[in-house]
Amino acid sequence: MMQTLSIQGSGYLIKRAKIREVQVLTATEKLFEMVLEGDEPFHFAEGQFVEVSLFGAGEAPISICSSPLRSESFDLCVRAAGRLTGALHRLGVGDEVGIRGPFGVGFPLEDLKGRDVLLVAGGLGLAPLRSLIHSLIIQRTDFGKLDILLGCRDPQSMLFCDELVCWEERADINFCCSVDRAAPDWAGNIGVITALIPGVTLYPLQTMAVVCGPPVMYRFVIDELLSKGIPEQQIYLSLERHMKCGLGKCGHCQIDGVYCCQDGPVFSYDQVRQIRGAI
Numbered sequence: 351m352m353q354t355l356s357i358q359g360s361g362y363l364i365k366r367a368k369i370r371e372v373q374v375l376t377a378t379e380k381l382f383e384m385v386l387e388g389d390e391p392f393h394f395a396e397g398q399f400v401e402v403s404l405f406g407a408g409e410a411p412i413s414i415c416s417s418p419l420r421s422e423s424f425d426l427c428v429r430a431a432g433r434l435t436g437a438l439h440r441l442g443v444g445d446e447v448g449i450r451g452p453f454g455v456g457f458p459l460e461d462l463k464g465r466d467v468l469l470v471a472g473g474l475g476l477a478p479l480r481s482l483i484h485s486l487i488i489q490r491t492d493f494g495k496l497d498i499l500l501g502c503r504d505p506q507s508m509l510f511c512d513e514l515v516c517w518e519e520r521a522d523i524n525f526c527c528s529v530d531r532a533a534p535d536w537a538g539n540i541g542v543i544t545a546l547i548p549g550v551t552l553y554p555l556q557t558m559a560v561v562c563g564p565p566v567m568y569r570f571v572i573d574e575l576l577s578k579g580i581p582e583q584q585i586y587l588s589l590e591r592h593m594k595c596g597l598g599k600c601g602h603c604q605i606d607g608v609y610c611c612q613d614g615p616v617f618s619y620d621q622v623r624q625i626r627g628a629i
Contacts, residue, residue: 361597364403364448365390369441370423375509379474380439381415382426386449391421396481397456397588397616401596402426403448407437411593411611414452415477417484427477427509453596455616457482457560457586465558466495468550468580470571472543472563473502476509478588479562483517490522497550500527501543501563505536524550543567547574554579562588568629572619582620589615589628 366387373381386392394400394414403409410432416425430439438447459482467486471479486493498517502508508527517525526546528539539546543563559575561568568587575585591603593611603610606626622628 361450361453364450366446367449369443369445369447372442375427375511376507378431378507379427379429379509381510382428382438382441383416383423384426384447384449385423387446389422392424392452393421394418394424394452395456396459396485397478398452398454399478399593399596399615400426400449400451400453402434402438403450404434404437405448408434409448409450409594410434411453411596413478413481415480417481417488419485419488425480427474427480429474451596453593453611455612455614457588457616458558459485462486462558463489463492465493466497466553466556467493468497468499468552468557468559468575470499470543470547470559470561470563470575471501472567473507474509475561475563475588476500479560480510480513482560487523494556495524495553496522497524497552498526499543499546499550500525501546501567502527502529504529504531505533505538526550542570544570544574547571547578552578552580555581558584558586560586560588565590565629572629582623583618585619587617587619587622587629589617589622591615 367384370385371383399411399413401409402412412426414424415427428435428438430436517523528541559580561571589610591610594600594602596611598609598612605628
């Protein structure tokens with residue numbers, strides 16, 4: 351499998367990045383707009399990730415959730431779930447963090463051109479997919495039909511709510527969302543995300559599908575996509591593993607000899623379906 355080191359240079363090099371803007375998304379997620387020291391351009395691909403560090407708090411892998419076509423800054427969506435991410439949530443505009451990367455194999459944007467695209471996101475999986483979605487919208491005429499399916503635990507956990515409204519209102523995007531549970535004032539779909547797939551009109555051989563979300567949803571979503579006739583090599587997955595070093599050295603993200611941080615995190619289904627423990 352292809353291995354991709356940091357486009358930015360040595361994967362060991364930590365660069366300073368300053369917080370330009372902070373946006374509260376939910377009770378547990380914040381969006382940080384970042385710029386490298388000296389306003390240096392940051393080159394990355396949709397679906398790649400960076401290692402973010404804070405002195406005294408550690409380092410953690412976080413997906414880039416903005417489009418590389420906006421190279422003057424980049425976005426990180428951070429869920430407060432541990433020591434490092436909790437410390438990040440206490441930072442504000444003007445504060446600095448360390449950045450290593452970018453790392454990994456991203457989404458196959460060039461292979462998607464001229465095709466219909468079906469995106470399936472579960473919960474926080476929308477964050478890395480947002481990078482791809484923004485690039486698809488910026489270059490909208492290069493792609494065919496665009497379907498975006500989103501599944502969330504409840505309406506309060508939805509990310510990028512203002513953007514979801516915009517996607518729903520666009521005539522050139524079919525956006526559908528479902529929640530596992532909702533209050534009485536919720537007017538949308540209720541149920542698992544796989545229930546949305548049968549309602550999507552697909553042309554299987556013309557469709558490229560990209561799936562990103564919690565591991566538990568992958569098998570069910572893949573089964574639905576295969577039942578629709580989408581070929582295995584046209585289904586792409588972003589696998590969730592703890593990519594502690596980003597360099598294929600620590601072994602934390604290894605799956606039966608495959609390193610998610612270098613060989614992935616994006617794989618086609620036919621690449622990983624025979625790898626034990628991948629899905």
